[in-house]
Amino acid sequence: xxxxDHEHRLDAARSWVLRQLVxxxxxxxxVLLIAGDLTxxxxxxxxxxxxxxxxDYRPGSLRLSLLTLAVPPLGVGAFGFFGLxxxxxxxxxxxxxxxxxxxxxxxxxxxxxxxLVTDPQRMPGTALLTYWVLGSCGTLLARRVAARVLKAQDLxxxxxxxxxxKVLIWGAGPVGLxxxxxxxxxxxxxxxxFVDMNANLWGQFVGGYKVFRPDRLASVIERQSVREVLLAxxxxxxxxxxxxxxxxxxxxxxxRTLPQLEDIASGQVTVxxxxxxxxxxxxxxxxxxxxxxxxxxxxxxxxxxxTGAGGSIGAELVRQILRQRPRALVLFEASENAxxxxxxxxxxxxxxxGTAIDRPLIVSVLGSVxxxxxxxxxxxxxxxxxxxxxxxFKHVPIVEANPVxxxxxxxxxxxxxxxxxxxxxxxxFVLVSTDKAVRxxxxxxxxxxxxxxxxxxxxxTPGQRTIFTMVRFGNVLDSSGSVVRxxxxxxxxxxPVTVTHAQMIRYFMSxxxxxxxxxxxxxxxxxxxxxxxxxxxxxxIDDLARSMIRLMGREIKNASNPFGDIEIQYVxxxxxxxxxxxxxxxxxxxxxxxxxxxxxxxPYLSLEDLTPRLEQLRQALATGEPAxxxxxxxxxxxxxxxxxxVDDTAEIVTADWHLGTxxxx
Numbered sequence: 185x186x187x188x189d190h191e192h193r194l195d196a197a198r199s200w201v202l203r204q205l206v207x208x209x210x211x212x213x214x215v216l217l218i219a220g221d222l223t224x225x226x227x228x229x230x231x232x233x234x235x236x237x238x239x240d241y242r243p244g245s246l247r248l249s250l251l252t253l254a255v256p257p258l259g260v261g262a263f264g265f266f267g268l269x270x271x272x273x274x275x276x277x278x279x280x281x282x283x284x285x286x287x288x289x290x291x292x293x294x295x296x297x298x299x300l301v302t303d304p305q306r307m308p309g310t311a312l313l314t315y316w317v318l319g320s321c322g323t324l325l326a327r328r329v330a331a332r333v334l335k336a337q338d339l340x341x342x343x344x345x346x347x348x349x350k351v352l353i354w355g356a357g358p359v360g361l362x363x364x365x366x367x368x369x370x371x372x373x374x375x376x377x378f379v380d381m382n383a384n385l386w387g388q389f390v391g392g393y394k395v396f397r398p399d400r401l402a403s404v405i406e407r408q409s410v411r412e413v414l415l416a417x418x419x420x421x422x423x424x425x426x427x428x429x430x431x432x433x434x435x436x437x438x439x440r441t442l443p444q445l446e447d448i449a450s451g452q453v454t455v456x457x458x459x460x461x462x463x464x465x466x467x468x469x470x471x472x473x474x475x476x477x478x479x480x481x482x483x484x485x486x487x488x489x490x491t492g493a494g495g496s497i498g499a500e501l502v503r504q505i506l507r508q509r510p511r512a513l514v515l516f517e518a519s520e521n522a523x524x525x526x527x528x529x530x531x532x533x534x535x536x537x538g539t540a541i542d543r544p545l546i547v548s549v550l551g552s553v554x555x556x557x558x559x560x561x562x563x564x565x566x567x568x569x570x571x572x573x574x575x576x577f578k579h580v581p582i583v584e585a586n587p588v589x590x591x592x593x594x595x596x597x598x599x600x601x602x603x604x605x606x607x608x609x610x611x612x613f614v615l616v617s618t619d620k621a622v623r624x625x626x627x628x629x630x631x632x633x634x635x636x637x638x639x640x641x642x643x644x645t646p647g648q649r650t651i652f653t654m655v656r657f658g659n660v661l662d663s664s665g666s667v668v669r670x671x672x673x674x675x676x677x678x679x680p681v682t683v684t685h686a687q688m689i690r691y692f693m694s695x696x697x698x699x700x701x702x703x704x705x706x707x708x709x710x711x712x713x714x715x716x717x718x719x720x721x722x723x724x725i726d727d728l729a730r731s732m733i734r735l736m737g738r739e740i741k742n743a744s745n746p747f748g749d750i751e752i753q754y755v756x757x758x759x760x761x762x763x764x765x766x767x768x769x770x771x772x773x774x775x776x777x778x779x780x781x782x783x784x785x786x787p788y789l790s791l792e793d794l795t796p797r798l799e800q801l802r803q804a805l806a807t808g809e810p811a812x813x814x815x816x817x818x819x820x821x822x823x824x825x826x827x828x829x830v831d832d833t834a835e836i837v838t839a840d841w842h843l844g845t846x847x848x849x
Contacts, residue, residue: 218260225256225288225315232315255295255315262287285316292316348374350409352401354428355416356380356390359442363416364391370455376408381428398431405435412737414458415441429461429735438737460672461735462661471697472780478704480508482570482612489514489568491553491601492575494522496660497616500699501572502526506533508703512545514566516559518552518575553597556604563608571605572702573598574616576632583628584760587813588805594631599638599798606642606650614706615639615654617714619691619765622656623823626760627810630817630824636714637821638798640788643712653709655702657717658691658765667725671732679741679750681729684757688726689764691719705781716773718780722764726752787822794820 266287292312349372353360356378367373377394380386385395396404404410413432417425425441432439440458482488483505490505492498493515499522505513513530517523527548534543547566551558553575562568576594577583583590598615605613617636620629636654643652661668667690674681698717705715733740733750741748757763772785789797797820804812817824 221260221263222256225259228318229255229315232311232318255291255312258291258295259288262291266290288316348372349411350374350376351412351414352376352379352396352404352408352410353393353414353416354379354432355420356382356385356393356395357416359418360416361391363414363442364393366455367414373412373455376410377404379404379413401431402435405437410437412438412440415439415461418442429731433731433734435734436737436739439735462668471694471700472778474700475704475778478707478778479504479700481707482614483508483510483703485509485511486569486611487512487514487567488570488572489516489563489566490572490574491516492573492616493517494519494526495574496695497699497702498572498574499526499529500695501574501616501702502530503533504696504699504703505572506530506544510544512547512566514547514549514562514568516549516551516553516562516575518550520550523548523550552593553601554592556600559601559604560608563604563610568605568608568610570612570614570706571601571610572614572616572706573601575601576616578618578628580620580626580628580760581758583631584626584758587627587810588808590627591631591801591805591813594628595634595638595798596802598635602639602642602652606645606648610650612651612706612709613639613653614702614709615652616702617654617656619656619658619719622766623825624821625762625825627813627817628760630821633821633824634798634801634817636786637788637794640712640714640786641791641794644788645791648711651709651711653706653711653713653715655705655715655717657693657698657701658719659693660695660698661692667728668732671729672736675733675736675738675750680753681733681750682753682755683726683729684755684761685763686726686754687724687763688757688761689722689724691722691765693717693719701778701781704778705776708776708778708781708783712785714784714786715776716782716784718782789820 263284266283292315296312351367351373353363353367353375360378364375364378367375375393377396378385378390379396379398379401381398383397386397388395405413413435415425415428417428420428429439439461441461442457443459488505488510490498490501490513493502494517498517502513502515515523515526515530517526527546530546534546547562549558549562553559553573563571575597577586577590583594602613615635618629618632620626621633621636622629624630624633636656639652639654642648642650659666671681701717705717708715729752730740733752738749739745741751774783774785776783788794797816801813801816801820804816814824814826
């Protein structure tokens with residue numbers, strides 16, 4: 185018999201005994217508890233008298249002997265009077281300490297008074313005091329041990345054990361204990377213990393639950409029939425969280441996590457706080473703390489306009505700008521539903537904040553950035569000082585299939601707002617750009633690169649008062665149309681998960697980090713720079729899909745595992761897609777005061793040279809001929825080529841990538 189078999193049999197035996205005890209009626213349980221207390225109190229009384237008067241001590245009279253033997257029953261009577269037998273042992277709280285001590289003290293005082301009346305010369309005062317201390321400690325310890333054993337086995341009092349979901353909690357700290365208590369109260373979950381990286385806790389009991397070591401996790405999950413692992417690591421860095429997820433990735437359990445404590449509105453951990461593992465947990469890196477001066481420089485006490493305010497990046501820009509206390513915030517958005525959502529959210533935040541003096545004016549404008557009259561009225565009427573231009577069509581296949589609308593919005597919409605901003609004396613114009621603008625293989629990327637070039641040309645105009653700049657970065661996690669959202673939906677539906685190419689890689693950044701860096705980069709600008717954000721390590725999309733499948737409690741279905749849950753299908757590159765994206769056109773880069781923001785000086789055409797070419801593009805758009813549009817773009821946008829570069833694999837991430845830690849070859 186192996187050690188694990190022996191432990192399993194002992195666990196089964198303990199569980200059977202405890203189930204018989206828990207299965208007793210309330211009256212029988214109370215009788216057992218009283219019997220246990222009497223045993224403990226008689227033992228405490230004997231030890232107290234033996235310690236004070238010797239093992240062979242005898243009271244001086246029969247009446248005193250009877251009174252001495254009555255001391256433990258008096259204690260049990262006092263426990264009943266103080267309501268200790270109405271408390272459920274497994275849920276005993278801290279106030280039981282004072283109740284036990286007070287009840288036993290009352291019984292001792294009664295006994296001492298009777299002894300004093302009976303035989304004042306031989307009243308054992310010191311022994312009774314010792315008995316009170318020993319009896320209080322012994323009774324409390326017995327209750328605590330009983331509570332710990334019952335919690336460790338998690339035997340429900342009035343619940344069907346078979347219907348409860350067995351879980352392990354990763355993190356044996358205070359938050360983990362709060363979560364365990366919340367799970368017990370819910371009646372839906374059955375905690376089977378903790379898992380922790382701290383070797384000093386392995387094999388110990390915390391709050392009545394055993395702490396297991398991570399390398400034994402697979403066997404614990406199998407023996408305890410665990411279905412979920414819950415992460416109680418609200419203060420862990422993303423690197424530490426990724427290490428934990430690495431331990432869990434290959435186990436067939438669903439993984440859920442608690443958010444940061446500051447994101448829990450009530451401050452108390454509840455079951456409803458648990459959420460699925462998100463892409464940020466898999467891929468995210470710890471953000472660098474922002475520079476407060478840079479965040480506030482172009483925003484505080486100013487009128488700020490955000491175009492595309494209802495989009496993923498636009499909405500996060502709005503939220504972060506609001507925290508910097510602008511004088512007014514103009515939300516410019518073409519989608520009525522998106523505008524309604526961000527307007528409602530922001531007004532709730534504004535109304536919940538301080539006094540009316542601290543509340544910025546919120547102006548919501550529904551319309552297109554191509555509507556020059558509307559843009560002019562909005563900027564002029566509200567005296568806009570800073571513009572963050574995030575309005576763009578960003579989905580590569582959609583723009584590829586609708587080049588006229590895509591180009592008009594992305595390139596000429598940017599030009600419209602930039603021209604009006606210059607004319608109306610706007611102080612700062614920040615374009616939110618994309619890595620797809622670098623040597624683009626798509627019309628979407630080319631339209632964004634042209635928008636960048638237009639701003640560079642504007643910035644180079646003599647006597648320019650408006651600071652034009654742009655911030656370029658890659659994919660943001662969980663944005664609309666994100667591959668992360670797509671994979672999650674596909675897994676929830678039972679698959680298949682569709683991956684374009686086994687070797688495709690992308691850079692990812694969280695939406696809040698991207699928005700924070702855009703605001704800081706824009707504040708650094710003097711005009712014409714392309715700021716490039718450090719996106720961290722590239723991520724292999726195929727490995728991302730596999731990690732998400734496993735961490736959502738499913739198995740990958742393939743030739744070696746035909747009975748798995750989710751199949752991965754490779755569907756090929758879509759029109760305009762590349763295997764890997766770039767962030768820089770040239771090598772003329774320099775550092776800034778921020779470790780994750782680089783400044784790049786990139787080639788462009790002067791406004792004089794660019795204007796006639798833009799006019800030719802307008803005419804090509806009017807004819808609606810993609811071939812004519814592509815031919816013009818090849819002469820304007822450096823590196824533009826039609827279609828994805830399937831052989832563009834100078835650096836391919838190999839299959840040993842795990843949770844954001846790639847190896848490049």
